Amino acid sequence: MWCIKKFIFVWLLCFRSLIMSSDIKSEQTCHLSNTLIEEIDSYAPIVQRIINETIQGSFKGNTWQDLAIFVDKFGPRFTGTQVLEDAIDYVLNKSISFGLENVHGEPVTVPRWVRGSESATLLQPRHKDLALLGLGYSVGTPEEGITANAVVVNSFKELKKRAKEIPGKIVVYNEKFISYGETVEYRSSGATRAAELGAMAVLIRSVTPFSLYTPHTGMMSYGENVTKIPAACITIEDATLLQRMSDRGETIVINLKMQARRYPDTQSRNVIADITGSSIPEKTVVVSGHIDSWDVGQGAMDDGAGSFVSWNALKLLKHLGIRARRTIRMIMWTSEELGIIGANYYIQNHTLENKNLQFVMESDTGTFIPQGLKFSGNKLVECILQRIMLLLAPLGNMKLDSPCDGPDIESWINAGIPGGSLWTRDEKYFYYHHTNADTMLAENPKALDMNTAIFAAVSFVLADISVDLPHNYTSENVFIKSP
């Protein structure tokens, strides 16, 4: 999950969420017509079939197994690597062999950033290797590295207060983890803020609530007209160690070496596979995740699992021989981790089709045991989804929350297209996120089955239902009946 500029947007969404959540609480009554209620309820048998097939039928355990084969075969799938393109070919070829339709890759120009070897060594007050992961887009250091005294700060406020000490130093941010959305700002703009004050490099405490000496990578960006200085994340363990040394008045000297380098842009592809609609194929429900990952771990959780929940939802519907009136489109986005490159490219180049988008879904915040769906949309969308949630009762009490949370579909949501994402018990998401620990151990077969069933069921019902969902949060609560 890429989250740099996003956090500002998340605040806006959160604000809207407050209003919407209170809506959900205060206005329990939905005024759907009896006909529409009956229509939604009539999908109960088909949803039951979908659930049965994933939870106890021939698809049981499939998503976990398929994902394991994929991530074990390819490992991490970083933007600009051949292995990502091989993984894309794999999904395209398999999609064809499964009988999915309109299977193709849509070319996207993507950045190419290469980590290279990297090390950080504490030289004073004692010698110690500091585990680190350079941040995406960071520049490297000279070959001999940067050796400088460190200034440890626990906030941007402290950085500003100690501005006079910063020139020529390595700034170590030991910021407390509040929430990902809030704390990631240190990773995103920590280099820029320190560079503005004359720092040589920054080492940032990894953005996570828990660590077993686990460095986390992620994206950063440089402000305009600022010297680009190297930026990497270190572990909570080492950030707090350096803080204590600093608090004791000890002189801290660090050598940082990073070969990180940006190369010319290259080509990748978004992966598309459809189950074409039977009567209004131009109208579409999208299910999606991103196929690229960071260059560490296996990219199993972020976002192999989200992609495979989407892909297996289509494979499951195909297997069951269920075809909706609208098209259900699976998209695996490319280069999400380096700035939502694939999704933004696709959305910008398909704006004419926006009017035909019925509902857009993504899973990119973990595939733990589901609690329901997070959605963005107006009251009528909410009411329809609430009714659909009742169909998922065999999976437990599935609830609605708002807004939806999918970085790749964000531009669509901003354009007023209703969308949804998985709502799961994601307590440990940020334990694994962007680390070497993002492997199949973070994934649970039962949870993946449940999430696959939810994506299959929700996308099918919304693709088949007789009404088009209204766009825009401010739109009239009026349905347009599909032909």
Next chain:
Amino acid sequence: MWCIKKFIFVWLLCFRSLIMSSDIKSEQTCHLSNTLIEEIDSYAPIVQRIINETIQGSFKGNTWQDLAIFVDKFGPRFTGTQVLEDAIDYVLNKSISFGLENVHGEPVTVPRWVRGSESATLLQPRHKDLALLGLGYSVGTPEEGITANAVVVNSFKELKKRAKEIPGKIVVYNEKFISYGETVEYRSSGATRAAELGAMAVLIRSVTPFSLYTPHTGMMSYGENVTKIPAACITIEDATLLQRMSDRGETIVINLKMQARRYPDTQSRNVIADITGSSIPEKTVVVSGHIDSWDVGQGAMDDGAGSFVSWNALKLLKHLGIRARRTIRMIMWTSEELGIIGANYYIQNHTLENKNLQFVMESDTGTFIPQGLKFSGNKLVECILQRIMLLLAPLGNMKLDSPCDGPDIESWINAGIPGGSLWTRDEKYFYYHHTNADTMLAENPKALDMNTAIFAAVSFVLADISVDLPHNYTSENVFIKSP
């Protein structure tokens, strides 16, 4: 905590524990004389002072702070390194400055094993670096490493069954974590068992219930008349990855390079500091932990914290000006991790003093929030400790369990000397144990204060009380009144 031969002993203790636990449950009534009960109860004000001083007084937070200064200054303190000897000097000098008595280091001959650089690389079916930590006493590989096909087994039973496949291979053990005591057998004797069947090397799944791509080290040993083959632990993530590849029938080729090497024995010291008894100084209560650690992390939890709880118990009593009738001796054992070297040497060379040992304590299984004390001793010991636990009520409901758990004091316990160890909520001990994550983050100031108070209070009361605790589990339940 060193646990190789120990697990056999633990089984014996567990068996005894079953009997003793049922004792604790079935026979709630203790037949202590009213005089003795009154005597124990009379320590309530002094125990209250000890607790007040640690929980809300001038010692609040001290153990955490002192430990942080120590482990931040020295880092890991591996047997045979100068840094361990420097750390020992630090404790000796500080002990003198605190006014502790009989402060000295007792020389011990210790082994010297050096890890050197090490790497494991998966070459087929795809290229991947495998994080690893070589095991203590393992031999190294030739310079170019060992490149061989891997055989992945999930148990010794499977190893035996596939004996014909083993010659010339690297055996990967993907054993499930049951409990440390049970599962550590793979780390301890996995190399020997595989070597007996002709294996070239072993890679063992780290002995832990949870991992964030965290390799764990620890000790291993070679059986007699067996070819010594290199042995290292890999992460759960990679062990299960290799298992899945193997299950799919893929050929797995690994290159293992280890520079590990044994050097001639060298010298270290057990650290001793006393508060000499006021009237029967030859009789002693021991509080202890081990000062050495593995060569990764900071050795904060294993066993910096245990050592510092013991040390600070003495510092606290000194600070409060409380001197017991018997001597309270703090021992920081050296070279526990390479086979309980320091403690066994001390105990063998002080057998004549065994008769004067009133009670021996160690903390080496974590210093989380305490639940009470684990003890080894007969019914009378239990009854006295039960009464003492009531004095600790200001810390919560402190309970007794059995047997005690301290690798260094094990030989004394085996000789029938009554002993105790902290009983804490140690759920996460094996997350951190023998890893780079064993740092101050694993330690909690409040828990350390509580444990320090327990060690200070229990050691003081037992050192001051009018009766000698009986030795031997089978001894008569008769007290000998101290002069």
